[in-house]
Amino acid sequence: MKGARKTAAYIAILLVTVVAAGCDVLQDHFIYFPDHVRPSAGTLAAHGLTFWMVSGDDYRGLVSVPETDGPAGTVVVFHGNAGKAADRWFYAKMLVPLNYRVILAEYPGYGGRPGSLGEDQFVKDARRTVEAVFARYGAPLYLLGESLGCGVVAAVAGNSPVPVEGIVLFTPWDSLLSVAASHAPAFIARLVLKDRYDSVANLANYTGKTAIIGAGRDDIIPARHAHALYASIPGRKRMWTIKGAGHNDWPMFTSRAMFGEVMNFVAR
Secondary structure (H helix, E strand, C coil): CHHHHHHHHHHHHHHHHHHHHCHHHHHHHHHCEECCCCCCHHHHHHCCEEEECCECCECCEEEECCCCCCCCCEEEEECCCEECHHHHHHHHHHHHHHCCEEEEECCCCCCCCCCCCCHHHHHHHHHHHHHHHHHHHCCCEEEEEECHHHHHHHHHHHCCCCCCCEEEEECCCCCHHHHHHCCCCHHHHHHHCCCCCCHHHHCCCCCCEEEEEEECCCCCCCHHHHHHHHHHCCCCEEEEEECCCCCCCHHHHCCHHHHHHHHHHHHC
16 A cells, blocks of 8 residues: 555656746747738728838838827737737727727737747737837837737836836736636646736736726637736726627727727726
8 A cells, every 4th residue: 555655646646847947938828819811901001000110021010091190198008818910900909090000919929920929028028118118109108909909008117117008907816726716626736837827916016007807708808807807906097897798709898989988098
């Protein structure tokens, strides 16, 4: 019996060691789903977009065109974990008519951009993008996040190199670990996840306005995580819940009027 117990213990130690060694790969497999293909200029033009801040074969994002004179501000959008920025032309369609310049930021490793996946890389790159936007266009500057992008926005806004007037978070979480623990045993989530995207901690000292929009039927990031984040924010805030909407179909339940209401809150 003792020998069997020792064998089982050795197997358990070996299993944990193997899993831990492969955590980075395992985590990325579950979190990041990039479309590696660089969008064509023709595809972008069809949606009123063009490449922004091109440097050689790299670029920082996509900008709405033609740019309006005297816009009410610039909204930088950080998208979710799947696809690429070019898929999010929807935001430009909603925000440009409200007189905002829209920049769809792209992540390293997505949309043909060089670089590796991960929280550190995404946040550092996002800060550089936000700095470049502010240097070029000035204030007011707003950040909009979608799902994973909310975690990026929270990290940038909570320790921003430039003034951020307000943030808009669609289907956010309190922390990635909290979401993972609602789908798997907590000890496995802690073992596998090296990226935490702790939005509660990152926004603890943010003093700008925060708009949070949850999806009432979200089974990927249940709305309780958005509510937990909302409850933790100390500053000026407002929350909307899109009834009947899921994590991926919520844009079908929105309208330009709703976007106007959200932007009026963060901008007024």
